[in-house]
Amino acid sequence: MLIKLWRQFHKITDHADARQTWATERRQKAAKYYKVITQMANQGHATNGIRQIKEWYDAGILGNVTEVIAWFDGPELGKGKYFDKPESFPPAEQPVPEYFDWDLWLGPAAYRPYNGVYAPRTWRGWFDFGNGELGDWCCHTLDAPFWSLDLGMPDVVETEFKTPVPDPAFVSDQAIIRWDFPARGNKVPVTMRWYEGGLKPKNRPEWNLESLPASGMIMVGDKHCLMTGGRPNTPKILLPGNEWPGFQKNLPAKTIPRVFEENPQREWAEAIKSNTLLGSNFDYSAKLVEMSITGVLAQRFNTRIEYDAANMKVKITLN
Secondary structure, three states: OOHHHHHHHHHOOOOHHHHHHHHHHHHHHHHHHHHHOOOOHHHHOOHHHHHHHHHHHHHHOOEEEEEEEEOOOOOOOOOOOOOOOOOOOEEEEEEOOOOOOHHHHOOOOOOOOOOOOOOOOOOEEEOOOOOOHHHHHHHOOOOOHHHHHOOOOOOEEEEEEOOOOOOOEEEEOEEEEEEEEEEOOOOEEEEEEEEEEEOOOOOOOHOOEEEOOOOOEEEEEOOOOEEEEOOOOOEEEEOOOHHHHHHHHOOOOOOOOOOOOOHHHHHHHHHHHOOOOOOOOOHHHHHHHHHHHHHHHHHHHHHEEEEOOOOEEEEEEEE
């Protein structure tokens, strides 16, 4: 039963449609009501690296950041991988394993015959159950800019590119998603793009890079640019020549408390004992998830949406 409940929880919490945003908001309110200590499993939020990114931005090293560009080499499609594309749509019916309660696993989703491409592992590729690569990695790769730039919610989200799919219920092989964030106080508007499926942005001379890694994120400032990998653990200011080692010897002041050994489990345990909020508590992480879900929605329907965050409503442009 524990295994069944674990699968059911993860299926519901990774759902792509409006139920995801609603459920996230409910969890956020429940955490406050019951006064519990909460933590999202985006482990990079416990690292020194994500703290450095915010400290460096706050210190003015990057200047005004107008763009965030992220790319990821997944989804990996194939047998035994997170995204197992079936040979035909809809998938052929298969016998339900004896240990598996298919009806319980389906939960609120519409009934369909069992097939191993749905469960127990490869549900992420189906929008009825998961959010594709964006929903899987946005909370890691885009955590740092969302936090340090105080991005909040976008006004507009648009699918700029999406490969054709044999069934709109299944994730595409490749996509490019764009978010447009308005000005926030003295912070300028930001355009953020997410490339997936091995797509990458065009390399720019001011990034001082010979080539782009398989996955990464760049914050583009009018003074300097900053890059991380798929997680925010090891940020780097993209300086020319040998200036980066010199910068590392004279870092801006540490203004954000560190997590012991950068250990998210230890952070959670210590927060429970001291009754304090963690960095990626539900108040913060619910908004990070909400932002990512707007991107998933645009990708799912291959369209442009205008987002009314105050009322949690979207206006969809039908293609």
